[in-house]
Amino acid sequence: MALLPILHYPDPRLHQSATSVTEFTAELKQLAEDMTETMYAAPGVGLAAPQVNVHQRLIVVDVSEDKNGLMVLVNPQIIAREGEQEYEEGCLSVPGVYSKISRAARVKVKAQDLEGAPFEVEADGLLAVCLQHEIDHLDGKVFVDYLSQLKQNRIRTKLLKQAREEARA
Ligand code: K1U
Ligand code: ZN
8 A cells, every 4th residue: 555646736737637447457456545545644535546646537535434435436427416515625636725616416426346347326415525526636627627717826826835835845
């Protein structure tokens, strides 16, 4: 198991679209394990492969209190959405920034497991938010892309300054 480095906004690699997984190999299982360890250590409630610079359609999610609700989704796709909810989102790739984002209240997602077997999940509340947030990462979208240009510029400036200070320390 290994902790993987997480890309930080405004790294352009976060805006790359991920490709579908076609081979369900031991390497894919290892990546899912490493991403899970990285998500729990951060700590976070989700992580998408592009955040660790792997541009494949794989996400891990666990919104439970006691880390017993892990879900690994390969090639996830939203096949139904209903209603609307607002949630104050964060992102491990945008440290220290939180903002209210409006998304579907309920989603149905189809995906494959690490063996390639298809399954579906129906979600509401935080799980629905998290699934939509992580699937956005697979399409090269970060939650700040939903904010005004002014807010995006402020966040970009703040994180670039933070990165420069960290590099100097
Ligand atoms: O994709 C990511 O960067 C993970 C992100 C997922 C997410 C959180 C909240 C709303 C939408 C999507 C995070 O996990 S940010 C950290 C966080 O929210 C959290 C951390 C510890 C405990 C509970 C939440
Ligand atoms: Zn994120």
